[in-house]
Amino acid sequence: MSRPEKETMTVRHHILITGASSGIGAALAAYYARPGVLLTLWGRNEERLENTASIARKKGAAVETLCIDLTQADKALAALIKADDECPVDILILSAGMADIRPHNALAESAETALRMSMVNFATPVAMATEMANRMAERRRGRIALMGSVASFHDLPLATVYSGSKAGIGRFSTALRAAMDPYNVRVCLIAPGFIDTPMSQRLDGEQAFLVPVDKAARKIARSINAGRAVLVFPWVFQLTRLLEMLLPRPIAHRILRRLDVMQHPEG
Template sequence: MARRRPGGEIRFDPATILMTGASSGIGAETARFYARAGRTLILWGRDAGRLEQVARDCRAAGATVITRVLDLSDGQGALAAFRQDDSANPVDLLVLAAGLGDMRPSADKTERAETVLELGLVNYATPAALATAAAERMVARRRGHIVLVGSVAAFHALPFAAGYSGSKAGLTRFAEALRNGIGDHGVGVTLISPGFVDTPMSRRVASAKPFLQSAPQAARLIARAVEEDRAHLIFPRLFAGLRLLDQLLPAPVRSAILRRLKADQAPRPAA
């Protein structure tokens, strides 16, 4: 799992990688980035057709690929699937890239309760449970790395996306706590907080998307953060500054600014 560079230092070189959200966006491009001979990729996604296309690309690059179609809103099913996959192929790197991004329609005054529940399951509860299941097994093996893909939305109380920003805020705190809990046992934890990335989810957003990055760019940044065992990567860097500004502003000023923000989004395509 480790390989020496010419300079002699060791970098993380996982043999088996499990990726959620692998049928599109950041998950798909991260799978393609890691695909090479000698690696086993276990790819999870909701869309069977798109997942198989990603799998074909990864096999063409030389990787052994196993696919699983499932929805992370079924947390118990996801846990059972992870334990089955890890028992067959012990996972060195778990990348929890699956997520949903929904906001309040501009014509509505509140979000739908059912949507907020789904966001909580897919963006927070199930990834946190999967990370915990992986941590249990990786700690026993004293090796491995867990990546949780959050969002810069976690840093701001967005009035039109309380469910989304709240679920990502929960994941942010969980990732920090998990790293503190298992960091002395040979297992790394990295939180990724991207801004706008050109994915099917972000293309639904009708408002401006400043500093938009491509999904392949995001995949390269994630892989570098894993190799460096970074606790938290925020990109683009401008959003780290915005996070600090949010923390420094007096609460009334911060709330007044956030209430003025406007955004809209196309409906989510049928699964």
């Protein structure tokens, strides 16, 4: 872990972001980076994480980094507690995620993939958000953002674990929002469609209404700062959600089984 010299600067805001090595997490780090901000950035790839940190430092932010795999939930929770004890976290952004789909000619995802994805997309962020919610509630202030997906609205045969884990994080987020509102802790569910990130670039197939990552980061940050409960974008996915709710489920499943998407291995 790299650490700034905190005694030489005044920290007005402490923001912890998981998944900051690339994609939305990296773009959010660049968005929030400015003098007076302490960014604690977590990611799996040390080289890419340091690149994100370098960009943030050039904008005047103090930066700490931690290379961590979120399948190790106990280590992640201990690191979160340590970071908050040293400098209370004002905004927790749980951006890290996995998006593996069913391999070609397979009937379903592997059990190993299911376990790993469930930890990264659901179990670890739930544990982290719960711990931070308790701490923020005692302070009577804070923001927690959890990364869902519009995939959570649909029964995706190609991505049963991904859509299921994101549906779980969606319900958890809105339930935690209900619990935390009286304590001035705002929980925000982010449910995007396709964003131009390394995750989406692994896919071969139609990615309708692809959003540039910097534009997505601005939209997400504005929602977090405003304390918004749910952000679904682009707007067209609110319509697809409604359409699937109206369709008889066997018909919806027949349509969804026709989706043809391939995924390249993660680099």
